[in-house]
Amino acid sequence: MTRAILLLGATFALGFSVTTAPAQTLKAVKDRGSLICGVSQGLPGFSNPDDKGNWTGFDVDFCRALAAAVLNDSTKVKFTPLSAKDRFEPLKTGDIDVLSRNTTWTLSRDVSYGNFAGVTYYDGQGFLVRKALKVNSALELNGASICAQTGTTTELNLADYFRAKKIKFKPVVIEKMEEVLNAYFAGRCDVYTTDVSGLIAARSSRATNPADHVILPEVISKEPFGPAVRHGDDHWFDIVKWSLFATIEAEELGLTSQNIDQQVKDPNPVIQRFVGAQGEFGKMLGLDNRWAYNIVKQVGNYGQSFERHLTPLGVDRGINNLWNRGGLMYAPPIR
Numbered sequence: 001m002t003r004a005i006l007l008l009g010a011t012f013a014l015g016f017s018v019t020t021a022p023a024q025t026l027k028a029v030k031d032r033g034s035l036i037c038g039v040s041q042g043l044p045g046f047s048n049p050d051d052k053g054n055w056t057g058f059d060v061d062f063c064r065a066l067a068a069a070v071l072n073d074s075t076k077v078k079f080t081p082l083s084a085k086d087r088f089e090p091l092k093t094g095d096i097d098v099l100s101r102n103t104t105w106t107l108s109r110d111v112s113y114g115n116f117a118g119v120t121y122y123d124g125q126g127f128l129v130r131k132a133l134k135v136n137s138a139l140e141l142n143g144a145s146i147c148a149q150t151g152t153t154t155e156l157n158l159a160d161y162f163r164a165k166k167i168k169f170k171p172v173v174i175e176k177m178e179e180v181l182n183a184y185f186a187g188r189c190d191v192y193t194t195d196v197s198g199l200i201a202a203r204s205s206r207a208t209n210p211a212d213h214v215i216l217p218e219v220i221s222k223e224p225f226g227p228a229v230r231h232g233d234d235h236w237f238d239i240v241k242w243s244l245f246a247t248i249e250a251e252e253l254g255l256t257s258q259n260i261d262q263q264v265k266d267p268n269p270v271i272q273r274f275v276g277a278q279g280e281f282g283k284m285l286g287l288d289n290r291w292a293y294n295i296v297k298q299v300g301n302y303g304q305s306f307e308r309h310l311t312p313l314g315v316d317r318g319i320n321n322l323w324n325r326g327g328l329m330y331a332p333p334i335r
């Protein structure tokens with residue numbers, strides 16, 4: 001009897017462990033020889049393809065940093081462009097290894113779609129209007145038509161904000177960003193609302209004369225962007241988390257793609273651990289001990305990515321500065 005129960009238990013345990021074994025994302029990425037990264041369909045500064053299909057941007061750099069950590073080669077990335085609405089499903093199905101796409105970390109997304117590895121960029125939602133409308137505040141938008149994109153936190157915040165303020169507005173919610181921008185710049189809506197970084201990108205890349213458009217002072221939400229991985233693979237979650245922390249830690253340590261080969265000789269034990277000369281921190285993650293060195297050498301530190309992609313658009317570091325420079329960027333220690 002006892003034996004039968006034990007046997008039944010063992011069979012069940014075996015079956016159970018087979019059916020719920022966590023996805024071996026690291027192994028899949030290594031076997032494939034490339035990382036599949038979900039990005040936007042084109043958002044200057046964050047993830048944007050050129051005519052030849054080469055992707056660049058702040059979120060793209062994170063994909064490259066992860067490929068440098070995991071595959072020792074930042075070029076081994078395949079990009080999957082995803083609309084706001086369709087971005088989470090490929091994470092669940094395993095069609096992408098990571099979602100790195102100006103995606104706000106919220107409770108419902110964290111519970112329903114995947115784990116967020118941290119925050120790469122702290123943003124908030126704002127409003128872009130034509131200067132000719134002579135509007136100085138979101139509180140003056142009574143009766144305005146407001147364009148937003150489907151499947152975003154933007155459309156939800158928009159409704160909340162105006163309901164709370166008892167201001168009437170006409171939502172124009174469109175699925176494709178290209179069409180949202182066409183609608184706003186053709187004057188089919190008075191206002192364009194999205195993350196402030198997205199407004200800055202839209203104004204500088206799409207307006208005939210950027211000075212004809214103003215961003216109103218109200219920031220109506222918190223939009224912490226971060227990379228997400230699917231549930232059920234803690235090991236992969238750790239790798240993505242620590243790859244992000246490594247980019248921030250590198251900036252704090254003053255390690256850049258230009259100086260890291262000099263800095264490896266620095267006897268500071270924090271740097272020695274970072275570059276893999278001391279300890280087995282890479283190995284603990286299932287990676288090469290030079291994982292963090294590879295990120296910095298091949299992609300650069302957090303600040304370098306920011307300066308390469310966001311500073312040129314006119315985005316300030318602001319709260320995205322390091323914690324010891326007045327911002328919120330803080331990485332736990334590698335030890």
Ligand SMILES: N[C@@H](CCC(=O)N[C@@H](CS)C(=O)NCC(=O)O)C(=O)O
Pocket residue numbers: 040041042043082083084102103104149151152153154176177194195198199223
């Ligand atoms: N951060 C917000 C908005 C993200 C979002 O999708 N924003 C739009 C407007 S800036 C976008 O990136 N569109 C690009 C695309 O659809 O490819 C969210 O996570 O819901």
